[in-house]
Amino acid sequence: MDFKAIEEMIHTMDSSSLGYLEVNWQDISIVMKKKGESGLIKLSNSDNNLEELKDQVKKVKESKNDNEDTKDTPNINQEVKQDDNIKEIAAPIVGTFYSKSGPDKPDYVSIGDKVKKGDTLCIIEAMKIMNEIQSDVDGEIVEVVAKNQDMVEYGQTLFKIKLNS
Incomplete structure (x- = not known):
């Protein structure tokens, strides 16, 4: 993954309504977060950085669970059926x-x-x-x-x- 692809991903995320994006590809992990959450963009290519990234993602997920302002984030596990047809x-x-x-x-x-x-x-x-x-x-x-x-x-x-x- 080259810098241009990463830059394009950042631009796409910035101009979208997406609040969270995580990409894992070969030895690179990229996590992006926005919409009032603490911003996080990190690249890692070593085990130490990967562990640090996992800790940061865990903290973000925990703080997201504690945050009451998650109405914009759809719960994909929740299925709403208005009509069986x-x-x-x-x-x-x-x-x-x-x-x-x-x-x-x-x-x-x-x-x-x-x-x-x-x-x-x-x-x-x-x-x-x-x-x-x-x-x-x-x-x-x-x-x-x-x-x-x-x-x-x-x-x-x-x-x-x-x-x-």
């Missing part, structure tokens, strides 16, 4: 949401579109890799929650699909 499609990774394959191309799906299992709904770009997100159900798009070029978090709802009866 609605399936929420969540982001499987952190990245940039794209509703279409190019600037001059139409959206993959819009409200009211019928989709089948395996149809491409969007793309999420993570570390310069374009990941197609596909429907795992047959149904009709009732809501597109994410907006084109938004940063999305793991577990964040992207689409709501009304299941075929």
Whole structure:
């Protein structure tokens, strides 16, 4: 991972609503935190630094649990079901949401579109890799929650699909 990639990650995080990002790749760990939390950006490539980083992450997590101002942070373990006929499609990774394959191309799906299992709904770009997100159900798009070029978090709802009866 070169400095330019790290710099781009910092810029992307800064311009997004993302509050926490942790990247572990080969011998490098990067943790970024914002939104009123104490800022933390650290690179480590030795065992001592890694242990220090783990301690800092543990402290941040503990202070986050004690902090009552965590309403902005979604709890991805909590599943809210408003309608048994609605399936929420969540982001499987952190990245940039794209509703279409190019600037001059139409959206993959819009409200009211019928989709089948395996149809491409969007793309999420993570570390310069374009990941197609596909429907795992047959149904009709009732809501597109994410907006084109938004940063999305793991577990964040992207689409709501009304299941075929």
